[in-house]
Amino acid sequence: MLTPIVPVPRVLVVEDEEQLARLVAAYLRRSRFDVRTARDGAEAIAVARQWHPDVVVLDVGLPGADGIEVCRTLRTFSDCYVVMLTARVEEVDKLVGLSAGADDYVTKPFSPRELVARVQTMLRRPRVRAAGTAGSPLTVGALALDPAGREVLVHGEPVQLTRTEFDVLLALASHPGLALSRRQIIDAVWGPGWVGDERLVDVHVGHLRRKLGDATASPRLILTVRGVGYRIGAGR
Template identity: 50%
Template sequence: MAARVVVAEDDMKQAELLRRYLEHDGHDVVAVHDGVQALAAARTVSPDLVVLDVMMPGLDGLSVCRALRAESDVAILMLTARVSEDDLLLGLELGADDYLTKPYSPRELVARVRTLLRRTTSADRTRADKVLRVGDLEVDPVRHEVSLGGRAVDCTPGEFAVLALFAREPGRVFSRDQVISHVHGVDGYLTTRTVDVHVMNLRRKLEDDARRPTRLLTVYGVGYKLAAAGG
């Protein structure tokens, strides 16, 4: 699946290595080495996916992620040497779709890129011809669009995948492990807290009061569900 990819990595040798691996996989790649260049390249190239190192001069990767997410739903893969789970979850809260911790293999990065691109471009093709409606919430898997009461709601690819899963079976309770299995496959590199972050971000976008949700409900000790219309 050929795509336009921006790689933002301040280590020039590593950036060149990633560029070669991604181009060998069929992608068009632009490599930059600081946060300011990353933001400019993303706005110029309109990529399908951005690979962002967290620690970069100019603007760090988290700042670039925040800026990109404010203006697009481009898929974002973060690279970080930080090992704190809170640091990793901060990137997800800002809108990143996945992360890799250093050191990592270029082959693993290419595999993550493939997964993100599949999720972005084919939201469950077996049932993608049907707009999912739950009350005044609409989820369109073909156009990758969400609307609430006729108002467009911007979602990251990860948030969209979680919401689409819930919207296909409103009222069904999904455990965190089930969400990971359905949305991300069984690669085993994501944590259950990732699901919590996506749900938290969705509540901010869909609920009148994210602290007192009426749509995306927690079923304590089990998981989450999207309340059925009128239920």
Template identity: 60%
Template sequence: MDDTGSAAARVLVIEDERALAGMVGNYLDRAGYAVRVLHDGLEAVATAREWAPDVLVLDLGLPGLDGVEVCRQVRTFSDCLVLMVTARDEETDTLIGLSVGADDYLTKPFRIRELVARVGVLLRRPRTALGELSAPVRRLGDLELDPQARTVTVAARPVHLTRIEFDLLATLLGQPRRAFARRALIDNVWGVDWVGDEHLVDTHIKHLRRKLSDDPARPRYVSTVRGIGYRAGDGS
């Protein structure tokens, strides 16, 4: 199930339940992806650094180096898409996973076809419109976002964002006077065929604000619009 130099998207599966990992790998392989399957967190970090996957399917409850720490370490060198898988149904576990840079999540038990579909949705996210070569640099106070280079700075200081965080910010800055509902942000960033808990937008916005040093009580860059969602700016 390893890659052979083709242009197929690379999916790295890290799951300590070997039977489940094998089935997930087989389904992804049949769907046309280049797949590697691992069962260990430390090996996962090393492989992600060497192989540069497009998507990480990452179990939260790994022994030793758990999924949260794997995601945290991978995020220091990669902006690959991360689909977190958890056997724990508590919301706090999901939010912890998303707060370190996961893009989506599934709770066990799940249908493997659903996981494969989620991988496809992540890879089909509508990034072209956000990153058009002709798109101008977007500015808000001392914040600057360059859609072509996919860079963000605050007061000339680089801010390292995940793909989801960057695209959320680019969407908000693209229409700075618009109040975006969560569903509208999902349609723009995850894609119109994404299905799941719309409140994951809140977690990514929280993480984005932290990286921008933006106090939600006195926002400069991302404001909450009560009863609707979010908009760019300080809300004035």
């Protein structure tokens, strides 16, 4: 019997600092990733359209179109994972980067080994499944989720979510009435090996509320539980 060929994960590194790009690419190749590099936004978009990477490691401070703009463009045709690299430590930079559709961020300076570990963890991410339903469709008020088809409907209308947004929503919907801490959501979506700022969850919840039409001032679908985290509500 022939051994099935396992596809090698593809990682596109978008970084204008040539030395850093080579270093990151070398570490990724040692971990048996198929790696390509790009030095600016236009090249990154062109490569991504043609090559279809699984993960894009994307520097925020690119010449020309910055990483945030590149990420927004990527999200118009790809659901690849996106890890943003930023040299700016202000929280607003991180949040703006994630609002463009990024899945995670790493602040410079960073260890290339840490970045590789983050990419590996991302690609090994467990796909959340509703307890005891083996991926059966879920309905919460006007919200309907199909884990198998990875589709979301609100009042019968489809809603486009990134992979991470879908997984966060599914983690909550899989436990109706139960308040989940940020750490529990991270363990379910990013995996227990993930290390970083747990407020990453808050950013994705904010995106979900906006896309689902769940008013930030008085949400009814994704509820904040003070001192704990979030739980799914009855919707409307």
